[in-house]
Amino acid sequence: MKIITIIGARPQFIKASAFSKKVLAQNHIQEILVHTGQHYDENMSTIFFEEMQIPRPHYHLQIGSGNHGSQTGKMMEKIEEIVLTEKPDALLVYGDTNSTLAGALVASKLHVPIAHIEAGLRSFNKKMPEEVNRVLTDHISDWLFVPTKSATKNLLNEGIKNDKIFEVGDIMYDVAKLYANIAEKQSQIIHQLSIEIKSYILVTIHRAENTDNPQRLKNIFESLQILSQKHTIILPLHPRTKKYVQELGISTQNLQIIEPVGYLDMIQLEKNALLILTDSGGVQKEAFFYGVPCVTLRDETEWIELVENNYNALTPPTSVDLICENVAQMLSKPYPIIKNLYGEGNTADKIIDILSK
Ligand code: UD1
Numbered sequence: 363m364k365i366i367t368i369i370g371a372r373p374q375f376i377k378a379s380a381f382s383k384k385v386l387a388q389n390h391i392q393e394i395l396v397h398t399g400q401h402y403d404e405n406m407s408t409i410f411f412e413e414m415q416i417p418r419p420h421y422h423l424q425i426g427s428g429n430h431g432s433q434t435g436k437m438m439e440k441i442e443e444i445v446l447t448e449k450p451d452a453l454l455v456y457g458d459t460n461s462t463l464a465g466a467l468v469a470s471k472l473h474v475p476i477a478h479i480e481a482g483l484r485s486f487n488k489k490m491p492e493e494v495n496r497v498l499t500d501h502i503s504d505w506l507f508v509p510t511k512s513a514t515k516n517l518l519n520e521g522i523k524n525d526k527i528f529e530v531g532d533i534m535y536d537v538a539k540l541y542a543n544i545a546e547k548q549s550q551i552i553h554q555l556s557i558e559i560k561s562y563i564l565v566t567i568h569r570a571e572n573t574d575n576p577q578r579l580k581n582i583f584e585s586l587q588i589l590s591q592k593h594t595i596i597l598p599l600h601p602r603t604k605k606y607v608q609e610l611g612i613s614t615q616n617l618q619i620i621e622p623v624g625y626l627d628m629i630q631l632e633k634n635a636l637l638i639l640t641d642s643g644g645v646q647k648e649a650f651f652y653g654v655p656c657v658t659l660r661d662e663t664e665w666i667e668l669v670e671n672n673y674n675a676l677t678p679p680t681s682v683d684l685i686c687e688n689v690a691q692m693l694s695k696p697y698p699i700i701k702n703l704y705g706e707g708n709t710a711d712k713i714i715d716i717l718s719k
């Protein structure tokens with residue numbers, strides 16, 4: 363079986379590190395890896411391929427940044443050429459980025475069956491570009507690989523047939539298990555930043571609904587200033603956020619702003635943090651994998667089981683006081699006993715088995 367896999371953004375490289383390596387190690391599936399170039403900075407792309415030994419993409423489309431329509435359209439044009447040339451048996455996409463939708467739309471129009479990893483997640487907020495990307499992708503997919511029970515429920519509620527849905531756990535847990543020990547041995551980040559274990563708050567911000575809304579972005583940085591009076595704040599700054607922070611002249615004094623880091627450094631920063639403050643999907647779960655309390659700066663989350671089980675405090679960044687209160691509250695209460703929410707860390711194997719059959 364020949365599949366084309368579309369990747370393009372940081373979390374997709376990270377997910378591919380588990381799946382593509384497993385595919386290379388077996389004989390049933392041949393994978394053609396296509397990198398759209400949605401993320402292109404050295405520390406948003408190349409670093410992951412190098413340190414996680416992700417197979418080199420067969421095609422690099424170098425699309426780069428742009429408005430949603432233009433970026434997605436340019437990707438589609440080039441992906442279509444590749445699908446027509448390669449004639450795959452299936453096309454595989456991850457998550458909910460513009461690269462995901464571009465790949466899925468092309469495959470659908472050429473009647474190539476689609477496999478969607480991380481299907482079924484919903485925020486029920488159609489203003490999020492990701493929500494539109496994932497809903498559309500799910501409704502044209504043939505294999506919907508869902509990470510959680512709530513994702514299965516969402517799909518059934520939307521009328522998607524049960525026989526297309528495969529609850530296989532979360533591939534991000536595979537990745538966390540694969541690299542935890544390697545990161546421990548190789549990463550020097552804690553030493554390099556001269557920070558003390560469990561003394562700092564790790565922050566990541568990149569969601570459009572926060573970065574593109576000046577009031578929300580200001581609230582986030584004002585709360586970080588307040589929190590910095592008590593704790594070191596480490597913030598690997600996403601390029602999108604950097605742009606808006608600079609444009610709005612938001613103060614970053616007292617904060618330890620660093621460039622985005624590779625996955626191995628990121629794991630070490632997460633594991634050793636006192637608390638994680640984030641609007642990232644992946645980082646919310648990694649906080650849980652490492653038993654670190656998390657405050658999610660959003661109105662809703664797709665990973666509702668983290669909130670329901672009190673690992674995560676969902677906090678819309680509409681009030682500085684609310685952010686600071688929720689951080690204090692999460693720090694004052696004991697971390698709940700860890701449950702198994704995301705499978706066994708063998709999601710890639712399960713997906714390969716299902717596709718092979
Ligand atoms: C994208 C995804 C989001 C995902 C995130 C992971 C969409 C709609 N959004 O958001 O779901 O959570 O990736 O990180 O697909 N930029 C650079 N260098 C880069 C990449 C981006 O400078 O290597 C800057 C550019 O100014 C660009 C902006 O960041 O316009 C946003 O990049 P883009 O890929 O459009 O969206 P993300 O916010 O990264």
Ligand code: UDP
Pocket residue numbers: 372373376566568598599621622623624625626628629641642643644645648
């Ligand atoms: N990540 C990283 N370096 C960073 C910030 C994040 O390696 O500086 C990793 C993080 O550990 C997680 C993934 O990127 O595995 C999450 O991606 P991101 O937050 O960009 O997107 P999302 O998961 O929200 O789609």
